Amino acid sequence: MLVVETIAKIRRAHFIEGKSIKQICRELRLSRNTVRRVIRSGATEFSYDRTTQPRPKIDPWRSELDGMLAENVRRPKRERLTLIRIYEELR
Structure with a gap:
């Protein structure tokens, strides 16, 4: 752009x-x-507008992920899940 x-x-x-x-x-x-x-062209600014916004690939698991993250915040620091562990749980 x-x-x-x-x-x-x-x-x-x-x-x-x-x-x-x-x-x-x-x-x-x-x-x-x-x-x-x-x-x-006489235009002073060029912009690109998408016709349709693609859905994110994580969309089917969004609600489950949000629940996991909310639960993870409430846990004590030593019991929290790491990113790798969250990935494995979703998988």
């Missing part, structure tokens, strides 16, 4: 300083397609 400062550097280098796209790519370490897209 490009930040506004990088977009400003690209546009300044191309339009004011007259640098070529290839030279801008080398200096800012960006791809030519990215630099071209910034120069051709």
